[in-house]
Structure formats: structure tokens, C-alpha cells
Amino acid sequence: MNILLTGATGFIGSHLVNRLVKEGHKVTCIVRKTSNIEDLKKLNVTIFMADLRDTESLTNLPNNIDIVYHLAAYGIFSATSEKIYKEMIETNVQATINLFLAIIKKNPKLKKFIHFSSLAAVGFQRGTVIDNNTEPRPDTLYGESKYQGEISQKKLAQSYKIPLVIIRPSLVYGKNDFTSDFLKSVRLIKKGIFPTFGNGKNLMSPVIFVDDLIEICIRFMKSEKVGTFICANDEKFTINYFVETISEKLSKKRGSIKIPVWFGSISIYPIEILFKLINKTAPLNSRRIKDLSVDRLFKDIHKDLDEAINYHPTTNLKEGVDIVVDWYKENKLI
Secondary structure: OEEEEEOOOOHHHHHHHHHHHHOOOEEEEEEOOOOOOHHHHOOOOEEEEOOOOOHHHHOOOOOOOOEEEEOOOOOOOOOOOHHHHHHHHHHHHHHHHHHHHHHHHHOOOOOEEEEEOOHHHOOOOOOOEEOOOOOOOOOOHHHHHHHHHHHHHHHHHHHHOOOEEEEEEOEEEOOOOOOOHHHHHHHHHHHOOEEEEOOOOOEOOOEEEHHHHHHHHHHHHHOOOOEEEEEOOOOOOEHHHHHHHHHHHOOOOOOEEEEOHHHHHHHHHHHHHHHHHOOOOOOOOHHHHHHOOOOOEEOOHHHHHHHHHOOOOOOOHHHHHHHHHHHHHHOOOO
């Protein structure tokens, strides 16, 4: 099939483009002029230079596209400034609209548009058991921008009668990861300073190994199913187990420091104020600290994926950590 892909130079996109090429699909990658395309040049793909925020740059898109994978996005999870929120809206909402309209103009019979959102669009929702039918209540500016992107895509897909799949990945980890929160966590655990707020016995948000996520992407391309899907492994584990699993792989006796929630919230407050005054994003905030100290509950994630594409993530945390930590070491990232 003829595939159009955005975000091909990113962590997840690099895995997806390699899988698509391996399967023999003809892939066109939209990239910005500022992107590092050295790895893409090694593949049998067509490189289309454009900025999704600039409609003029999208006027000459191919007219033979079957499937669109839209992964390109911008976001800082803990962002609180209006400036960054505006930038996220420009990329995660308006640029997404620009792409959809430009591709439909040339490809009115597009077979499917697969849009990457985020679990952040749902919001933390303390005390709620989350599934694919949970009404989104984003509680971060990043999450709000991703949710608004979903809304715009649904309206366009309905208006133009284009099959739409929205993927909401949880925290993704795996090889070729140079910047993710998972890598940051591993680095902190290696130093023995990963902050655990409370006793660490609360269930944390699920994660997903990148290979599992790519398999989901491929299966949705080949399936007639549409809809919105949380993509995560439904393995339930505590923050303590998360830290212990990574610590064991690193041969580290103690990877975290326990911090009372009240102390963390009080300590972070002046830092929040300072960052706000200089219009910067604090690495953590008091609300996030409270969120990290309570259970996050999900249900039917695997069930819904099984029904839609006869597949669900299979890589558990220990298996994934064994692979990715070895890769981090090989590439001198830790």
C-alpha cells in the first residue's frame, strides 16, 4: 500500500517506518527542513519536505495515498505557560487539520487515517477506572491540546466519511529512545534518586513496549475496525515494582528516595512560582506529585484490542526493561 507518515524521525515513527518498508509498502515521509533525515535516507522511502503548520507547503502532496499515519506532535507534559500551550495547539490541532484537509483534497477516497493522540487526552482522573469509553477530562495543557486534536479529527473524518483510528498510547519505551520519560527514569534510578512520593505501593500508569505498539499500528492498517483505543500493556504494577525491576537490571540496591507527599507538595511550590515568573515549565508541580501517589486504574484495554485487531501487547515490564536497558548501555545513554 501507499503510506503517508508524519513523525518518521521521532522515536515511535522511526520504528514504524522501518516496519512499513520491511513489509514492502511504499512510504512517503513528511519531514521539516530542520529534521535529521540521515536514517531515512538509508531507507527506500520518499521524503517530502513540508511544515504542517504551513498549508502552502502541503499543496503538492501525492494523490495515490491509501493510509495516513499521523505521529508528528509537540508537547511538554508539565507545561503551564500560555506560550507553550499556544505552540502545542498550533501543532497538535491546527497542523493536524491542515494535514487532513490537504491529504483529502488529493486523496478523497483515503482508506484510513490513523491519528496518534495520547493517554494524556483522557486525563489522570483520580478514583476513576479508565477504559476506552471514559469521557476525557484532560488535566494538563498538553493533554488538552491532544484532546482538541482528537475532536478536530473526528469532525473532519465524519464530514468527509474517512475511516479514522485514534491511538492513545501510554508511556512508550524501547530501542531508539533518546529523550523519553522512561529513559529519564532509568537515569534517576541509576543514580539512586528516583523520587517516590508516598510509600510507592500505588499502581502506576501502564506502559507499552514500542514493538508492541508498532504491531498494533500495522494491524489497524490492515483491519476495517475504527474507533479510539488506549494502547498499553494491562500488566498492573506499583511504583515500587517499577523501580525495583529497573534497579535489579542495573545491579543497583536502591534506586529511589521516598518523599512524603505533603513535603513534596510544599517543597515544589516555590519552584513552581519561580518558573512561572520566568515563563518556563517546571519539571514537576504539586498536582502532579499528588497524582503520582495514588492508584491509576484501567480495565478492558486488552479486551478491546483483541476484539478489534486480534492482538494485545505481550511484552511485560521485566522483559522490556532487559531489552531497553541493554540498548541504553550499548549506546552510552546511561
